[in-house]
Structure formats: C-alpha cells, structure tokens
Amino acid sequence: QKEVEQNSGPLSVPEGAIASLNCTYSDRGSQSFFWYRQYSGKSPELIMFIYSNGDKEDGRFTAQLNKASQYVSLLIRDSQPSDSATYLCAVTPSGAGSYQLTFGKGTKLSVIP
C-alpha cells in the first residue's frame, strides 16, 4: 500500500523561529509532492509543490525533496501565530491519475506568540 507518513505533532515553535515539517513516502515512483495547510474546519489550501530534487523557495516557505531518501520537508521561516494549522503532505503516486493525491495524516503546528 502506498503511504505517506508524517509526525502528527503537535509541533510547537516560538514566534519568529523556523518550523520544520517532515514527510516520508513509500512509493519510489512518486512524481509530484505537495504541501497543504488546513485550518480547523476549513479546506486544504496549497502552500507549495515540488517535482525535482533539491530546494524550492517561495517567500517564507521552502520545500525540500530528496527522492533517493523518499523524503520531503517544509521549512517555515519567521513563523507567525497565523501559521498555526495542520500541514498536510501529499504525493501523486506512480500509476495513478495525477489528480489522485495520497495524503499524510498531517502535522499540527502551533506557533507560540
């Protein structure tokens, strides 16, 4: 079974610190990797996507992908209380439609003012 694993947390960081969220996936053929943010009772909101090994930066967010280790991470710099949410890692597995995202259970992030 193709799985995406995340530490459920909660991960607590002080305001202004770097939050590091990690995700591993079992399907070595996975092609696309996504990070979604989900506030309680709300829809998942896309934060970042990454397709190639290495780092991708967008504002305060950096996604890192290491396909050899089957590992993807999200760094949030200068964390703000408004970043407090559950972060979902999602993967498009091999052999599935590109719309068939496989999600982890999410990591709950709490940014302490």
Place this chain on the structure above:
Amino acid sequence: NAGVMQNPRHLVRRRGQEARLRCSPMKGHSHVYWYRQLPEEGLKFMVYLQKENIIDESGMPKERFSAEFPKEGPSILRIQQVVRGDSAAYFCASSQSGTDSGNTIYFGEGSWLTVV
C-alpha cells in the same frame, strides 16, 4: 469570487438514513473529485467525475456510496443507509482539466457528516 461550493456544511443523520452532499465546482471547471477525511486520518481519494461521466471510482466503497455529476446542477455524493463509520469530512475539489495535478486542484470547505 466563487470557489468550490459545498453544501450542506454540516449534516447529521441517524443510522440507516441517506446523506446527500452537493458540490458546485469553480467557474470554468468541469472536473470534480471527492475526497473523504475520517477522524485522525488523511484525506482519501474517492471518485473523479466529469459532466455525466464517472472517470475513476477506484476509491469509492463498493456498497452504499454513489456519485454523479449531471449535465445541469451540482455533483452529488450519495450515501445510503449511513453507519457511524461514515462520519467524516467530505471534501469536493475541482479543476479545469482532468490531467491537472495537485497544484491546480481546488478544494471546497467540506461537508461534515455526523451519523448518530
């Protein structure tokens, strides 16, 4: 600024009743996907539909669940004879193209089903 619209947002059903969840895709989108999020679980793909067609229902439970996307009107996810295990958040998503990936799929705010 209409995103993906889902209703009802919250629905309570007794065991054995039917639940109908509706989804109107974003303007200009003709591809609809349903995902389910069980408590303490990740979102799981259920079904992918275009107008009047089910394209991929590989994630749908074999019994009691059905989905449609008629020529006119919203997509409907129907759960017959609900059981407590059906209690979950049901998210609809839409995209312009069926080859769209996670970066072009837009989620609605979900319908929370509680079975009592």
